[in-house]
Amino acid sequence: MVQSNNKERTLEMKNRTRVPGVVLIPMFFLMLSACSTVGKYTQPETGLPGTYRGSVTADSGVAAVPFAGTVPYRTFFADKSLLGLIDAALENNHDLQVAIKNIEYASLGLKQAKLGNLPGLNLQGSVSGATTSDFGSTPFSSGKESVEEYSASLSLSWEADIWGKIRNTRKAALAEYLRSVEAEKAVHTRLIADVARGYYNLLLLDVQLDITRRNRALADTTLSMMRLQYDAGYVTSLAVEQQEAVKLGIEAGIAGIEQGIAVQENALSVLCGRMPDEIVRTARLTDLSIENTFSTGIPAQLLSNRPDVKSAEMALMKAHAESGVAGSRLYPSFTISAEAGSNALTSSDWFTFPGSLFSFVHGAVLQPLFQQGKLRTAYKQSGVVRDREEILFRQAVLNAVREVSDALVAIQKLDIQEKALEKQERVLTQSVEHANLLFNSGMADYLEVITAQKNALDSGISLADIRRQRLDAQTELYRALGGGWR
Secondary structure: OHHHHHHHHHHHHHHHHOOOHHHHHHHHHHHHOOOOOOOOOOOOOOOOOOOOOOOOOOOOOOOOOOEHHHOOHHHHOOOHHHHHHHHHHHHHOHHHHHHHHHHHHHHHHHHHHHOOOOOEEEEEEEEEEEEOOOOOOOOOOOOOOEEEEEEEEEEEEEEEOOOOHHHHHHHHHHHHHHHHHHHHHHHHHHHHHHHHHHHHHHHHHHHHHHHHHHHHHHHHHHHHHHHHHHHOOOOOHHHHHHHHHHHHHHHHHHHHHHHHHHHHHHHHHHHOOOOOOOOOOOOOHHHOOOOOOOEOOOHHHHHHHOHHHHHHHHHHHHHHHHHHHHHHOOOOEEEEEEEEEEEEOOHHHOOOOOOOEEEEEEEEEEOOOOOHHHHHHHHHHHHHHHHHHHHHHHHHHHHHHHHHHHHHHHHHHHHHHHHHHHHHHHHHHHHHHHHHHHHHOOOOOHHHHHHHHHHHHHHHHHHHHHHHHHHHHHHHHHHHOOOOOO
């Protein structure tokens, strides 16, 4: 008798401590949820040098000298007209607005992906009725001619993220969102640089127009003097005709420059998101300068400051996560479903509790069999895409370092060219004055005067173009370092 009671107590204790299988299933799934078909993402080695080619000395990154890539564009540029154009472009440019919409779209995709691990919950209600035929072969077992059924239930379904499919989907959506953010920043920096270059080119055309008009006035004076000397018999008609041809060539050049100004104004207007119109400017090209008081930093800073480089890395991270999603589809999926509600054959008993209540829970495993070839091919394709994005990332890093190095070399060499052309312009301006004095005194012929005028014209335009190139190079260095999006 005692032994029988002990057995009963032992069985009772076992029943009390037994954990239902439906509880063990999710615990088992959670333990496996750390599994993933791809490893953790790591940034590829890029082999960045310690300094840029073209940098005079290694940049020590002294705190007193701000890094150019983090300087706001309102600090880097000083001309008010240029800043006004940049502000208008950032507010109205259509390419930038499209980039912003891409961010909004990716943000919604990220929100959707974050909900992927939540269980699905559905509410269902139904009322049905059936009657039997007098001549039918399947009468109701109860002998009734009709049967009604009333049901209301709440069902829940949850997929265990064992192989990291949902987690990697979320990572891919996050990477796409971050990529769109960096892409917008890249458009931002490129837009600022394009506006600045267009503005500098417009000022260059202004200088060219001014120099050409002054040379036309000089050609008019020379032509008048030659006509007087022709009347006096000191020069031939050929000299007069040659000078007239020079003047006509200058006038044709003026028309071409004016056309270029209109085209550049139209291009700047479109960059600013408005209809083609005149661009108001008060500064001259010679008035503009960009102080060389900013640090270029080291190449490693490009990885965190260049939007296009970061965008390329986000694309690589997205491809890495999507490869994990494709790999997880090769393995079984595990789902848990549960449903509870009220069911009755009469409306009066529908919500009579607890008699009308029902519930059930079950787990399911789904393993693809005949799609393995297709799924494995898709997984291999995702690996190829990941490798391709890694190559593109490495290329983006190479291009970034090259652009900075090109800009540094350009600034150094353009400074040398500008100083040499300034001296040349002063010498050639004096030569024009001397040639006119010698011609008026009969000590030089018309060819010497024409040659001196042409050389002075070419020198002035060349100097203006070099100044514009130097400003362009400084702007390009600012963009290449990732400046402009702050």
